[in-house]
Amino acid sequence: MRTLVRAIGLVLLFGTPLAAQDSPLIARSGGGRPVVQPDGTYVFQHIPHSDIIFEGQIAPRIIIVDSIGRATRNVLLEMKPPSWGYQVSTTPMVRLRMFDQTSNPVRTPSYMPKATVQFARFRNLSKGTDTDSEEFNRGPIEMWLVDTIPFGHHSNGQDGCLFTSQTRNEEGECVVVAPTPEPIVNKKDGSFSTNYIQAMLFYGRMHLDSSGASAGEFATRWDWRVGAGMQFNPEGYVGGSIKPELSELYGPTRVLLSALTSRRDLWRCGRFAAEAHFQYMTTPPPDVSNLITQLEGACHPRNWGGAGVFVRFYHGQDYYNLGFAESITRVMFGMALQKEGFLSFRISPL
């Protein structure tokens, strides 16, 4: 019975997106709305083993307006002009953990809807001058990317008090009725909620070739990108913002660093990617390190419709809503849907 529940959980979480999407690994120039620097959709397990049956994240990016796709048409023009694009999108992100307990509960899912605004600037750094030549069209293409989340929300949809020592009074406020030496987080139905603002600046380069690209285009063969930014979880930032008692423990101000590289058609991977992400919390919870480290490698085989496998090392504050006061160290492994297509660029009119 438990196996059946697990199987159904996996199918519900992962099977539907797989059936619904057949994502190409290459984002055609001007032919659509490329997804740059998105969150991924995953389902995975981890070691060392815990009481979690599986964890998953569903994060489809819904693009509202986009001009990045159009910008990629103008990068390979003769004068090598810088080309600008922007994109406004929303992501109704959800994280789930199914626990190996009676009835396999999915205990306090993370609801994480957010709005994303991106500005990208592309420029051809090739030393070639002849637009007919391969050298000119191989780039590299320089990309500056401003990736902002003007509004992001993270809550768990519960109405209990944050700590086990508290209960709600007649006014609905949580008051301490059974003090404990250290506050213990109510992981059963404690209310967790914060709103955040985030901004990152990335710089990267894309090296192109025409093999596997659409007619009249050169597509990214491999790329790299590094970025830095900040995340703030201010009190009073729209309804559902972080409360003072949570703010003191959560680590509301964070410095973000990221480095990514990916390659098209490496061994059997239509897309191979390696990523490193770091967060530094200025005021972490007690017993939790300031630094969060996440390292990931992923392979998306050709003809898997964008799906792939990944392995990830994570160390630092637990990112799962009410887990914020704990530190975890895990090696995660599972399946992911393709996160980002290789950008391609249209050749100059001959």
Add this chain to the structure above:
Amino acid sequence: MYATFSYDVTAGRNSVDDVRTAILDVFGDRKMCDLLSDTFICEIVDTSDFLALVRELKKAAKDVDGQFVFVMTIHEGGTRLNCNADFSKAKARAIIGSGDDE
């Protein structure tokens, strides 16, 4: 992928036959299918191959003192060729791929 190619030959120091030979030599052993006497489709590997072919044709035009001009257009493999020409469907199918040749 495939390309459509059209050219015009003008009178000059080289004979029309020599100019035509210079053009067709550029295409070598590529699969080709005539749509008209001076218009055909040919196989293309990828965009780099297309650019290389255009460069060679430009060089060939220079070598015959600009006695021909040409237009070449690249198409995705398998995309339909919508035209009124009376051409060999089998040849075209082999070049275009996926059987969409009309």
